[in-house]
Amino acid sequence: MSHEVLEFDVVSASLTEKAKTDGAELIWDRQQAMKAKCGFGDKGLCCRICAMGPCRISPVEGKGAQRGLCGATADVIVSRNFARMVAAGTSAHSDHAREIATVMHMSNKDGNYKVKDVGKLLNLAKEWGVETEGRENDDIAHEVAEIALNEFGKPFGTQRFITRAPEPRQKLWKEKNFEPRAIDREVVTLMHSTHIGCTGDADSMLEMSMRTSLADGWGGSMIGTELSDIMFGTPTARGTEANLGVIEENMVNILLHGHNPSFSEMVVLAAEEPEMIAMAKEVGADGINLVGMCCTGNEVTMRHGVKIAGNFYQQELAVLTGAMEAVIVDVQCIFPALARLSDCYHTKFITTSPKAKITGSTYIEFSEEHALESTKTIVREAIMNYANRDRSKVLIPQAKSKALVGYSVETVIQHLDKVVNSHTDVFNTVKPLSDVIWAGVLRGAAGIVGCNNPQVKHDKSHVTIMKELIKNDVIVVTTGCAAQAAAKAGLMTMEAKELCGRGLKEVCERVGIPPVLHMGSCVDISRILDIVGRVAIERGLDNSDLPVVGVAPEWMSEKAVAIGTYVVTSGIDTYLGVTPQVLGSEHFTDMLTNTIEEKVGARFTFEEDPVVCAQLILDRMEEKRDRLGI
Numbered sequence: 364m365s366h367e368v369l370e371f372d373v374v375s376a377s378l379t380e381k382a383k384t385d386g387a388e389l390i391w392d393r394q395q396a397m398k399a400k401c402g403f404g405d406k407g408l409c410c411r412i413c414a415m416g417p418c419r420i421s422p423v424e425g426k427g428a429q430r431g432l433c434g435a436t437a438d439v440i441v442s443r444n445f446a447r448m449v450a451a452g453t454s455a456h457s458d459h460a461r462e463i464a465t466v467m468h469m470s471n472k473d474g475n476y477k478v479k480d481v482g483k484l485l486n487l488a489k490e491w492g493v494e495t496e497g498r499e500n501d502d503i504a505h506e507v508a509e510i511a512l513n514e515f516g517k518p519f520g521t522q523r524f525i526t527r528a529p530e531p532r533q534k535l536w537k538e539k540n541f542e543p544r545a546i547d548r549e550v551v552t553l554m555h556s557t558h559i560g561c562t563g564d565a566d567s568m569l570e571m572s573m574r575t576s577l578a579d580g581w582g583g584s585m586i587g588t589e590l591s592d593i594m595f596g597t598p599t600a601r602g603t604e605a606n607l608g609v610i611e612e613n614m615v616n617i618l619l620h621g622h623n624p625s626f627s628e629m630v631v632l633a634a635e636e637p638e639m640i641a642m643a644k645e646v647g648a649d650g651i652n653l654v655g656m657c658c659t660g661n662e663v664t665m666r667h668g669v670k671i672a673g674n675f676y677q678q679e680l681a682v683l684t685g686a687m688e689a690v691i692v693d694v695q696c697i698f699p700a701l702a703r704l705s706d707c708y709h710t711k712f713i714t715t716s717p718k719a720k721i722t723g724s725t726y727i728e729f730s731e732e733h734a735l736e737s738t739k740t741i742v743r744e745a746i747m748n749y750a751n752r753d754r755s756k757v758l759i760p761q762a763k764s765k766a767l768v769g770y771s772v773e774t775v776i777q778h779l780d781k782v783v784n785s786h787t788d789v790f791n792t793v794k795p796l797s798d799v800i801w802a803g804v805l806r807g808a809a810g811i812v813g814c815n816n817p818q819v820k821h822d823k824s825h826v827t828i829m830k831e832l833i834k835n836d837v838i839v840v841t842t843g844c845a846a847q848a849a850a851k852a853g854l855m856t857m858e859a860k861e862l863c864g865r866g867l868k869e870v871c872e873r874v875g876i877p878p879v880l881h882m883g884s885c886v887d888i889s890r891i892l893d894i895v896g897r898v899a900i901e902r903g904l905d906n907s908d909l910p911v912v913g914v915a916p917e918w919m920s921e922k923a924v925a926i927g928t929y930v931v932t933s934g935i936d937t938y939l940g941v942t943p944q945v946l947g948s949e950h951f952t953d954m955l956t957n958t959i960e961e962k963v964g965a966r967f968t969f970e971e972d973p974v975v976c977a978q979l980i981l982d983r984m985e986e987k988r989d990r991l992g993i
């Protein structure tokens with residue numbers, strides 16, 4: 364196994380030694396077995412969407428096959444593959460959101476699913492023109508949920524949340540025909556267009572991908588975030604801990620991994636039930652230690668302070684500690700490899716969603732109708748498994764960092780209110796943030812998001828870019844596995860202000876925030892869109908005018924492709940630390956990294972070196988500041 368990829372992360376490196384002893388296979392072993400990557404796939408040049416193929420195009424112009432059997436060129440094939448990634452990513456976020464809307468439609472003050480944030484419900488009801496006077500909250504929630512559910516398949520109109528964008532952006536989307544219609548329709552249309560014999564024009568394929576991606580960012584993801592806050596509470600600032608050291612030697616350890624809060628919230632409730640804690644004590648443990656991973660970990664840490672065991676690439680390492688009674692998962696980003704790995708230990712790998720069954724796992728279907736009962740059954744399985752732990756195989760790395768989490772837009776604004784001058788300014792706006800950017804105290808803001816990817820040293824790109832930016836007075840907001848990397852690196856503490864430039868340090872002290880703000884899970888990137896949009900609106904500008912960027916230093920999933928595309932289409936420059944599989948088409952690559960800017964005022968930059976990437980970001984921010992004359 365190559366340890367080179369891990370040298371940045373000593374905690375994980377120590378565990379990989381253990382894997383050898385235990386005969387466990389990890390992602391790095393599989394990466395080695397894969398040997399060199401297929402050059403055609405790496406450049407996006409292979410196509411297998413019809414049975415005349417598979418076809419592959421020579422990466423060298425004028426040499427070898429230049430067209431597939433149907434005549435599709437490199438440009439068409441690359442753009443089509445990219446579009447399919449956007450469609451899949453949008454589907455994943457949107458189906459997640461549909462589940463939240465469904466449980467909101469079931470909400471009942473006496474049931475398992477209850478409205479937690481009534482204020483946010485009433486605000487959204489007002490935004491969507493739902494009558495609230497004299498009505499029960501549940502009634503209002505059901506109507507709002509029904510409207511949300513219609514966003515997926517309504518026959519006419521466009522996504523409701525696009526009206527939250529700054530006006531110039533909305534106008535641009537209208538002119539370019541980028542306004543997303545029903546979410547499912549955009550996905551279906553995009554898939555249709557990628558079928559053999561449909562779109563044979565890379566420019567048009569990209570434009571359709573952009574419209575579909577907006578149905579994610581300003582559709583599915585935004586619905587997911589807003590409705591999750593209404594149902595499970597809008598996150599507020601709180602403390603937690605992160606890294607594998609949060610696993611406890613004498614507790615029943617349960618790893619919650621996946622994405623959907625309609626499931627994870629119920630697991631949290633189940634694990635807190637006195638009868639469950641008593642049962643854990645009966646089997647000889649001190650209690651139940653629920654820890655999170657990936658986006659579900661982010662959801663439950665934002666709302667409950669549940670400790671973060673790690674991010675995407677640590678999912679196997681958590682099992683490798685030998686102290687994990689159960690890994691409970693729902694959907695997305697779950698290695699099927701966990702089934703085989705769990706067999707090396709006593710760990711129960713429990714799948715719960717009919718959308719993500721995994722061979723070799725224990726399948727206990729989660730039922731929304733009997734949500735709490737169903738999660739109690741699952742937690743019970745974990746507790747009963749404590750007796751099977753083989754203590755000779757336990758190795759829990761003693762590393763964990765403190766972190767402050769829970770920075771929803773509402774919480775950020777509450778903090779900003781601390782520095783509002785009540786004689787001259789109004790409360791409850793983002794003006795203090797835009798003021799410090801305009802004054803130059805902060806040079807800009809970066810949203811750093813996305814996954815882990817064994818193609819780069821794990822967490823190194825996330826942490827390096829964050830440190831470089833805060834050092835240069837750029838405030839960082841983060842979600843997903845990038846946020847977990849920051850938490851592990853101690854960047855979400857008040858002490859991290861010492862790593863900042865003078866301006867950002869001052870802001871952190873006065874506002875009482877760490878320099879890197881945890882804004883949640885991947886669907887919560889919609890919170891970043893929201894806050895950027897508010898600053899632009901406050902200044903009467905468009906997103907693309909602001910010294911603001913999106914960065915995905917270690918991305919890997921199709922969801923990340925959809926995210927990057929909607930961020931750029933929203934006017935925010937996006938930096939990718941892993942190059943997407945598009946280099947086989949010079950034209951398509953040029954569109955993404957260059958000419959797309961003519962259409963939407965933002966572009967992609969591919970840069971794998973995190974230090975160089977940070978410098979490019981800083982240069983771009985200064986360029987934007989010059990254009991604004993600030």
Ligand code: SF4
Pocket residue numbers: 410411412413414415416417418430431432433434435440559560
């Ligand atoms: S769609 Fe065209 S390029 Fe793709 S596999 Fe079929 S024939 Fe080959």
Ligand code: SF4
Pocket residue numbers: 657658675695696812813814815842843844845885919920922923
């Ligand atoms: S950041 Fe990437 S790896 Fe992590 S949960 Fe989100 S999509 Fe999955």
